[in-house]
Amino acid sequence: AQKITQTQPGMFVQEKEAVTLDCTYDTSDPSYGLFWYKQPSSGEMIFLIYQGSYDQQNATEGRYSLNFQKARKSANLVISASQLGDSAMYFCAMREGQTGANNLFFGTGTRLTVIP
């Protein structure tokens, strides 16, 4: 079974609007971490935001926030006030904590296009 599922292959958003990118995960490990990365056309994966499974509050980093719903096993990324430079692929990833290893499991990504 897929550990990370991103069901939106592509999304469009008007500049200055907010957009939500979906991510659901599957794990039986009570300790895990969730990450979002941005990959522009240049190829580099840029770390955006992290949410730990025991964190009480949703993570926020500037215009990025993570809508963490533990019971639903979802970790959606919300980008507020979209900018043209936000156009990129976005990947959700998970690290399971109990094994002690730092293997990241990635989803297939969502391509976001910001429209002027």
Place this chain on the structure above:
Amino acid sequence: ETGVTQTPRHLVMGMTNKKSLKCEQHLGHNAMYWYKQSAKKPLELMFVYNFKEQTENNSVPSRFSPECPNSSHLFLHLHTLQPEDSALYLCASSPRGSGRGGTDTQYFGPGTRLTVL
């Protein structure tokens, strides 16, 4: 020089060639990783090194041979590759690479776009 760098950025090679990809991190991290990114597929972890020791080999064919001489440098030696090995190869590093809990965020380089003819 900051972050994680990779060279070359683009590489075209024949199936009989031998080439190497290089990764260098300037973040003082202790763990380094190789990932393969093929079209329409999730990133695939290939190898993990912790304090220069290989801790993960994700069933990677032997035509890919990693080398980690120190915590700052990671190589991927390539020989007798197949056309299906064409992909973006990403290197990443993280502070510790193992241990329970914690963020231990991985930071990526820009990748090497490999084409095997």
